[in-house]
Structure formats: C-alpha cells, structure tokens
Amino acid sequence: MELRQLRYFxxxxxxxxxxxxxxxxxxxxxxxxxxxxxxxxELGLELxxxxxxxxxxxxxxxxxxxxxxxxxxxxxxxxxAVEQFTADRGALLRIGTSTGMGERLDExxxxxxRLAPHIKVELASGPVDQRLxxxxxxxxxxxxxxxxxxxxxxxxxxxxxxxxxxAALPARHPLAAESGLRLEQLAELxxxxxxxxxxxxxxxxxxxxxxxxxxxxxxxxxxGSLQDTLATLGTGRDAWTVIYAxxxxxxxxxxxxxxxxxxxxGEPLALPTVLAVHRSTPTARLRPLLDACRAVARGDLDS
Numbered sequence: 001m002e003l004r005q006l007r008y009f010x011x012x013x014x015x016x017x018x019x020x021x022x023x024x025x026x027x028x029x030x031x032x033x034x035x036x037x038x039x040x041x042e043l044g045l046e047l048x049x050x051x052x053x054x055x056x057x058x059x060x061x062x063x064x065x066x067x068x069x070x071x072x073x074x075x076x077x078x079x080x081a082v083e084q085f086t087a088d089r090g091a092l093l094r095i096g097t098s099t100g101m102g103e104r105l106d107e108x109x110x111x112x113x114r115l116a117p118h119i120k121v122e123l124a125s126g127p128v129d130q131r132l133x134x135x136x137x138x139x140x141x142x143x144x145x146x147x148x149x150x151x152x153x154x155x156x157x158x159x160x161x162x163x164x165x166x167a168a169l170p171a172r173h174p175l176a177a178e179s180g181l182r183l184e185q186l187a188e189l190x191x192x193x194x195x196x197x198x199x200x201x202x203x204x205x206x207x208x209x210x211x212x213x214x215x216x217x218x219x220x221x222x223x224g225s226l227q228d229t230l231a232t233l234g235t236g237r238d239a240w241t242v243i244y245a246x247x248x249x250x251x252x253x254x255x256x257x258x259x260x261x262x263x264x265x266g267e268p269l270a271l272p273t274v275l276a277v278h279r280s281t282p283t284a285r286l287r288p289l290l291d292a293c294r295a296v297a298r299g300d301l302d303s
Contacts, residue, residue: 002035012055018055025133045058092122095121096142111293115292132151141281144160145274146199146271155276159273163245164260166242166248167261168242180261184214184215190219192221201271214264235255275293
C-alpha cells in the first residue's frame, strides 16, 4: 500500500468524481483510476461503486475512508516534526523557479545567503503545473510563479513582488527610440503573444490592459517560444510583444529594442510574482526565504 494510493482514494471519495479529483491532484485521470484500482486489489475489496453516471463509496469504502485520512494526517504530522527539527538546525530548501527571473533570482539567493548562511538551496525549473504539483506533493518547499493561478487547495500563494513588463519592438521602428510608451501607442501593431493556456495570468493582464487603453490588439501569429518571437521582431517586422524587464536586462540585441510601457492609468505594466508554499510547512522553515524575497522587493540588499 502506497501513500499516494491513499491520497488519490481520499480525493476521489471527497469529490465522488475521478475527473475532478485528478484536476485537484494535478495528474492524469487515468493515473488516479489506476492507483485506486491497485489499492482495491491489494485490499481485496471494492472501495468505490463506479457507474456511467456517478461514483459513490461502497460500504467498505465508507469504513476505509476515515482510516485513510488518519494515515495521511499522520504523514503530515511526521513531516512537520522533521521539518521543524531541520529548520532549527539548518536545512536544504528545494525551490522551483520561473524562466526569465533574471537578476531577481540572483538577488534572492544573495539575500538568503546573508540572512541564513547555514541553509543550502537546490533550484529546479519546470512548467507551472509541474511546479504546483511538486510543492503540493512536498517534493519541493516552494516555487516561484508569475501571477496567481488555480492551485491545489493545500497550497498558499504568497505575493512577494511585482515584475514590470517592457514592450519588445524592432529596433528600427520609430517607437523603439522612445524612453517610454503608453499602451495605446502600440494599438496599430500586431501583438505576438503566447496562447492563453501557456500563461493565463500574463495573457489576461496584457489583453485586459489593452482593452482598458481603448483598443483590441491586432493578433499576430503565435510562436513556439519567446526566442522565436524575438528573432521574428529582429527581422524588422512591425509588431510587438511583452517581456519581463528583469529578463530583458539579460538580453543583448542590436535588432530588438526593449521599451518601458504604461497602462491606461499611467502605471507600469506589471505582473505579481508569488511564492507557492504548502499550508502545512512550518513557518520557521520558510521564514528566511520569505525574508529574502521581502528584502529584494524593498531593494534592501545591503543591510
């Protein structure tokens, strides 16, 4: 019997729906069904009554559910006890990162080293859903996300700072010479933007800001990556996209210009960065990381 089998069974028992349970767990529905079946085979009992229209607990499932919850609660208590111990003695922090964090990530690591030199850090990257799943499964201690997203209920999203966006334009375009742009100045240019499924917070922010500025952006073709988009802009094609200022600061291009841009209210176009953490993680374990993020947000890196 595996803990994940108990976790999947409890999720299905609470939702009485394999699809919704899989969405909450951030895994494929087939994986949930397969693991619950394996659990039933090991127990020699059917825990769920499956029909084309509904899922419900069998009598055995109703008896088993409280015990399964007790085991999972015991797991959380055991993990919390160990993590409190390691927080007091120094520990390894496993942190998921987002692409394009640029100097922000370097500054967080520098601040963390200053605030808690005994803590070692292990960085890893991956798509948003993978970062959320690994924090939810406690494989990672925290993960940076751009914008608040739909996340498993056991996670908390803590805002840490706001990341400004800049407009990327062909260097030869007249607007590229401006020191700053109002969003409406870009209204007639096609907008190269990733599909919403790839980055809902960013796409919603940009399209919403354009509408607030009084225009619907002219859609440009979707590219496979930011690198491809910037390469296309570098050929001189009249179009634009957005990129995080921290990422733009690391790029060097004579063919693409990066210009600050403001929304209809005159504020810089910006997206919040949040730190996703597990609700049951002891505060003491994460406090140095959160303090480091706050120091970066304040620009307080020398104290």
